Amino acid sequence: MKVLMVLAHPRRASLTGQAAEAFATAATERGHLIEWADLVAEGFDPVLREADEPDWNDGCKVYSAETRQEMVRVEHNDATVMFFPVYWWSMPAILKGWIDRVWNKGWAYGEHKFPQRRVWMVGIAGTLTDAYRKRGYDSAMQTLLDVGILDYCGVAERRVELLFGSIEGEPYPTEILAAARHLGSAF
Amino acid sequence: MKVLMVLAHPRRASLTGQAAEAFATAATERGHLIEWADLVAEGFDPVLREADEPDWNDGCKVYSAETRQEMVRVEHNDATVMFFPVYWWSMPAILKGWIDRVWNKGWAYGEHKFPQRRVWMVGIAGTLTDAYRKRGYDSAMQTLLDVGILDYCGVAERRVELLFGSIEGEPYPTEILAAARHLGSAF
Numbered sequence: 001m002k003v004l005m006v007l008a009h010p011r012r013a014s015l016t017g018q019a020a021e022a023f024a025t026a027a028t029e030r031g032h033l034i035e036w037a038d039l040v041a042e043g044f045d046p047v048l049r050e051a052d053e054p055d056w057n058d059g060c061k062v063y064s065a066e067t068r069q070e071m072v073r074v075e076h077n078d079a080t081v082m083f084f085p086v087y088w089w090s091m092p093a094i095l096k097g098w099i100d101r102v103w104n105k106g107w108a109y110g111e112h113k114f115p116q117r118r119v120w121m122v123g124i125a126g127t128l129t130d131a132y133r134k135r136g137y138d139s140a141m142q143t144l145l146d147v148g149i150l151d152y153c154g155v156a157e158r159r160v161e162l163l164f165g166s167i168e169g170e171p172y173p174t175e176i177l178a179a180a181r182h183l184g185s186a187f
Numbered sequence: 188m189k190v191l192m193v194l195a196h197p198r199r200a201s202l203t204g205q206a207a208e209a210f211a212t213a214a215t216e217r218g219h220l221i222e223w224a225d226l227v228a229e230g231f232d233p234v235l236r237e238a239d240e241p242d243w244n245d246g247c248k249v250y251s252a253e254t255r256q257e258m259v260r261v262e263h264n265d266a267t268v269m270f271f272p273v274y275w276w277s278m279p280a281i282l283k284g285w286i287d288r289v290w291n292k293g294w295a296y297g298e299h300k301f302p303q304r305r306v307w308m309v310g311i312a313g314t315l316t317d318a319y320r321k322r323g324y325d326s327a328m329q330t331l332l333d334v335g336i337l338d339y340c341g342v343a344e345r346r347v348e349l350l351f352g353s354i355e356g357e358p359y360p361t362e363i364l365a366a367a368r369h370l371g372s373a374f
Contacts (some may be wrong), residue, residue, distance in 0.1 A: 010234075010235060010236045010237050010240065011237060011240075040234060040236070046233055046234065046280035046281070046284065047197075047227060047233065047280060047281050048197060048274070048279055048280065048281075049197045049227070050197050050198060053197065053198075056354050087235070087283075087287045088283070088286055088287065088290075088331070088335060088336055089331045089335045090277060090283065090331060091283075092235055092283075092284075092287055093233035093234060093235065093280040093281070093283040093284030093287050094233070094234050094235075094280070094284075096274075096275070096277065096278075096279075096280040096283045096284075097233065097279075097280030097281075097283075097284075099275055100274045100275065100279055100280050103275075135330065135334055135335065136330050136334075137330065137331065137335055139327075140326075140327035140328075140330040140331050140335075141327075141331070143322065143323050143324065143327040144275070144276045144277060144324065144327050144328070144331070147322055147323075148275060148276045148322065148324055148327075149275055167243050
């Protein structure tokens with residue numbers, strides 16, 4: 001499968017970047033072909049402007065050139081995997097804006113559904129699973145990302161995975177990399 | 188009270204912009220003083236880069252000039268109100284990035300808590316309350332925004348309000364404006 005790896009961290013060498021690399025390496029060993037979309041490095045602009053506002057009366061609106069270019073990049077692949085650090089129990093703005101702009105009406109939902117069958121999201125979380133569970137952040141994230149975005153856009157093979165403890169010291173960072181590798185092997 | 192009105196829509200004349208104006212007018216009649224922060228028009232960059240990454244070993248990190256400028260703008264006011272269109276059961280990237288960058292460690296949480304006692308978030312939702320309730324989007328949003336951001340940052344007088352039906356036709360847009368006015372009078 002051709003896989004678009006969307007990375008949403010300002011440093012490629014970050015733990016998030018390393019986890020994405022571990023995933024990609026394992027997926028490559030399985031025979032998948034990786035194309036990288038390193039959004040911050042590429043200078044992607046996450047601000048949705050008027051040209052990318054959905055038109056509720058026109059299901060075939062032609063969006064901005066940058067948005068259409070991202071749509072083409074998705075269409076050239078069979079699957080998408082997003083790796084991001086969890087900021088405020090959600091994605092960083094750069095990835096939120098990639099969704100806001102590119103996963104647009106008439107292409108990802110509405111007249112047409114998202115053009116790929118398989119999309120995974122992998123969030124690298126700073127703290128531990130108990131801290132998330134205590135406040136219900138984990139299930140709220142599943143509701144908004146898995147149900148609210150992936151299922152809403154008709155993605156059949158979807159998965160939202162959180163890997164916990166990036167700022168909690170060892171053994172967590174090592175475990176995160178191992179889990180990312182494992183996910184890549186299972187892709 | 189001096190109130191920073193943060194607007195996160197590409198068109199000031201949008202329903203979200205009109206609702207923010209209605210809120211501001213009512214709040215002004217109550218004696219509040221409004222300062223506008225129209226993030227898209229001002230060209231705010233929502234991408235968190237290395238200069239704004241929190242340092243987990245240094246609670247007093249000095250962030251980028253643009254981020255510090257936004258912090259000063261908050262500090263010059265007594266309260267903040269954010270008006271935004273709900274994109275994907277969350278804020279648009281421009282506002283998410285304002286939080287990502289400005290509500291940073293050592294200023295909004297950690298060594299210091301957010302410097303204001305009162306912060307409200309008002310989201311203008313496209314569809315109706317039943318559609319949100321059916322999937323649990325409304326309670327997930329309360330968990331992530333009210334508990335996960337405002338309460339986490341020690342905001343004592345906080346409120347996350349969703350006004351529904353912006354794309355459902357009348358009477359909803361009119362009701363949204365009335366509700367925004369009502370919120371402004373109650374601020």
